[in-house]
Amino acid sequence: MASQLANAIRFLSADAVQRANSGHPGAPMGMAEMAEVLWTKFLNHNPANPKFYNRDRFVLSNGHASMLLYSLLHLTGYQVSIDDLKNFRQLHSNTPGHPEYGYTEGVETTTGPLGQGIANAVGMALAEKILAAEFNREGLDIVDHHTYVFAGDGCLMEGVSHEACSLAGTLGLGKLIVLYDDNNISIDGKVDGWFTENIAQRFESYGWHVVPDVNGHDTAALEAAIAQAKAETGKPSIICCKTLIGKGAATKEGSHKTHGAPLGAEEIEATRRHLGWHYGAFEIPQEVYEGWSAKEKGAALENGWNALFAEYQAAFPEKAAEFVRRMNRELPAGFDAYVQTALKEVCDKAEKIATRKASQNSIEILAEVLPELVGGSADLTPSNLTDWPGSVSVTRENGGNYIHYGVREFGMAAIINGMVLHGGVKPFGATFLMFSEYARNALRMAALMKINPVFVFTHDSIGLGEDGPTHQPVEQTATLRLIPNMDVWRPCDTAESLVAWVEAVKAAERPSSLIFSRQNLPFIPRSPVQLDNIKRGGYVVSEAEGGAARAVVIATGSEVGLALEAQTLLAGQGVLVNVVSMPSTNVFERQDEAYRSSVLPLGLPRIAVEAGATGGWYRYVGLDGAVVGLDRFGESAPAEQLFQQFGFTAENVADTVKAVLQ
Numbered sequence: 001m002a003s004q005l006a007n008a009i010r011f012l013s014a015d016a017v018q019r020a021n022s023g024h025p026g027a028p029m030g031m032a033e034m035a036e037v038l039w040t041k042f043l044n045h046n047p048a049n050p051k052f053y054n055r056d057r058f059v060l061s062n063g064h065a066s067m068l069l070y071s072l073l074h075l076t077g078y079q080v081s082i083d084d085l086k087n088f089r090q091l092h093s094n095t096p097g098h099p100e101y102g103y104t105e106g107v108e109t110t111t112g113p114l115g116q117g118i119a120n121a122v123g124m125a126l127a128e129k130i131l132a133a134e135f136n137r138e139g140l141d142i143v144d145h146h147t148y149v150f151a152g153d154g155c156l157m158e159g160v161s162h163e164a165c166s167l168a169g170t171l172g173l174g175k176l177i178v179l180y181d182d183n184n185i186s187i188d189g190k191v192d193g194w195f196t197e198n199i200a201q202r203f204e205s206y207g208w209h210v211v212p213d214v215n216g217h218d219t220a221a222l223e224a225a226i227a228q229a230k231a232e233t234g235k236p237s238i239i240c241c242k243t244l245i246g247k248g249a250a251t252k253e254g255s256h257k258t259h260g261a262p263l264g265a266e267e268i269e270a271t272r273r274h275l276g277w278h279y280g281a282f283e284i285p286q287e288v289y290e291g292w293s294a295k296e297k298g299a300a301l302e303n304g305w306n307a308l309f310a311e312y313q314a315a316f317p318e319k320a321a322e323f324v325r326r327m328n329r330e331l332p333a334g335f336d337a338y339v340q341t342a343l344k345e346v347c348d349k350a351e352k353i354a355t356r357k358a359s360q361n362s363i364e365i366l367a368e369v370l371p372e373l374v375g376g377s378a379d380l381t382p383s384n385l386t387d388w389p390g391s392v393s394v395t396r397e398n399g400g401n402y403i404h405y406g407v408r409e410f411g412m413a414a415i416i417n418g419m420v421l422h423g424g425v426k427p428f429g430a431t432f433l434m435f436s437e438y439a440r441n442a443l444r445m446a447a448l449m450k451i452n453p454v455f456v457f458t459h460d461s462i463g464l465g466e467d468g469p470t471h472q473p474v475e476q477t478a479t480l481r482l483i484p485n486m487d488v489w490r491p492c493d494t495a496e497s498l499v500a501w502v503e504a505v506k507a508a509e510r511p512s513s514l515i516f517s518r519q520n521l522p523f524i525p526r527s528p529v530q531l532d533n534i535k536r537g538g539y540v541v542s543e544a545e546g547g548a549a550r551a552v553v554i555a556t557g558s559e560v561g562l563a564l565e566a567q568t569l570l571a572g573q574g575v576l577v578n579v580v581s582m583p584s585t586n587v588f589e590r591q592d593e594a595y596r597s598s599v600l601p602l603g604l605p606r607i608a609v610e611a612g613a614t615g616g617w618y619r620y621v622g623l624d625g626a627v628v629g630l631d632r633f634g635e636s637a638p639a640e641q642l643f644q645q646f647g648f649t650a651e652n653v654a655d656t657v658k659a660v661l662q
Contacts (some may be wrong), residue, residue, distance in 0.1 A: 003036060004035045004291070053305075079105045109449070117155065119442075122415050122417035123414070130399045152181045165236075183245040250542075329508070363501070461473060468635065500514050553577050555609040611629070
């Protein structure tokens with residue numbers, strides 16, 4: 001007989017989906033006992049302070065089961081009311097169709113695209129490991145919490161779950177516990193025709209601790225399984241919970257028909273009778289609320305941690321202050337002044353180097369004052385140039401500040417998102433720009449959640465040369481710019497590279513994609529005003545000399561130097577132009593109209609130059625302007641030959657300007 005605590009989840013979920021006439025009642029009903037045991041017996045949290053530093057993290061990776069989470073938050077005492085549940089899936093409600101970070105108190109990450117939640121959770125557990133190694137002292141474990149995940153068949157089918165869980169096993173993330181809702185059902189029906197792998201053996205091969213064949217509706221068995229998982233501290237754990245989707249439904253229990261559609265009013269009433277639930281829609285008896293409430297326990301938990309932290313503070317005041325700063329996501333005092341000094345030194349050096357190398361130099365500069373910086377690469381560290389003298393690889397045995405993700409671009413990006421969500425670290429991850437495609441949905445999720453990971457993409461164009469079109473990005477920069485709330489930077493030299501990194505680090509509510517060259521690029525001298533304007537995303541890097549400009553040439557990255565060469569050629573022919581460097585169109589668009597007009601004056605023809613897809617540039621050049629770009633795939637050859645072949649020469653840019661002015 002199902003407990004009344006579990007039944008509260010079942011009926012809140014079924015009633016909310018029925019009222020919305022949309023949603024997924026089957027999974028919440030099937031996972032109700034799993035939720036009851038975890039949330040009443042094990043989960044350490046405080047509804048009065050959802051951001052309590054040392055709380056356990058709970059991730060509902062199968063985010064379509066959102067009513068399970070909303071029911072739990074309501075029942076345990078978070079700011080999620082019955083009216084919120086009644087407004088499930090309605091415009092501007094506190095309870096959107098899938099859990100969304102920042103919308104609903106207590107939601108740790110946005111889930112829905114399957115597999116990413118479990119990958120985010122790997123990031124959370126990884127952040128906990130890194131912070132524990134850095135801050136904990138004997139008898140004073142101020143970082144000591146678990147990350148729990150509910151995941152379904154769909155999550156484990158997705159490739160990103162393989163990437164992330166494989167790495168979690170290798171790194172021995174013993175504070176990560178996954179409860180697998182093994183109900184053998186997906187939208188198309190029973191999964192036997194398309195998903196037959198042995199999950200227990202799969203996770204054993206990853207190096208996980210596996211608790212197999214647990215009855216997901218037996219609370220005593222679930223409690224024993226979770227206790228067993230918590231006792232294993234050297235490996236992440238997966239508990240394989242056999243469940244029935246729509247558990248308790250009068251006639252639809254175990255049917256895929258409960259997955260993504262309301263049960264129907266008659267079925268809900270029959271289920272009330274079947275389970276002995278003698279209450280109306282959205283009606284929860286007081287004794288059930290009392291059984292679920294976590295307020296008293298949560299307050300005691302946080303008070304106990306506060307007392308521990310006070311001891312820590314007394315013994316290690318500097319460490320304690322650093323921990324609070326980082327968990328509050330604050331930059332260190334004097335950061336801006338430090339950056340300005342570093343930028344002056346970069347300009348004094350005036351190095352002609354690849355911007356990927358300028359990026360590495362910038363990382364080293366920032367790591368001096370940002371110990372929270374945690375880097376990594378998807379098996380391309382020597383090419384991406386993302387390590388630095390102070391980087392220490394994270395291993396199974398030790399913490400550190402550099403993660404070797406292996407060839408796992410999607411997993412890397414989703415893990416980084418989870419690290420940001422956990423807090424206390426400021427992660428970045430790198431790959432070739434071409435392989436941003438593998439990671440694309442995690443980049444979008446970062447932008448959707450308004451969080452600030454940094455994605456580093458090198459080898460940014462046909463300039464990577466001999467590896468050919470499979471590795472030469474064409475449309476990637478343009479499409480990254482289309483992601484709402486994403487800042488994309490393509491700097492042209494060492495100064496712009498450092499500014500791009502600084503702005504990415506300072507961006508509080510948006511992710512950044514930093515795009516760097518393989519080939520060496522010249523340093524461009526600037527006035528103090530020009531240097532200051534880099535952070536505005538676009539600025540006049542070279543004004544016409546000896547008269548009024550007749551046109552504006554806009555360029556990014558490696559093409560800025562090309563535009564300056566063309567400016568010199570044109571001046572010799574009596575054609576004066578301004579050159580605008582626009583390292584970030586996204587940032588430039590946020591500037592006021594007066595500034596944008598000063599950079600791109602109305603009435604002056606415009607020509608854009610970028611070694612990539614042309615479409616996005618027509619918003620700046622209009623139908624009367626022109627774009628020197630690339631709307632086809634590249635070729636395998638040395639970079640210099642390719643730039644010549646595809647028209648990225650000063651002569652072609654100059655000829656294009658003259659053609660526009662005719």
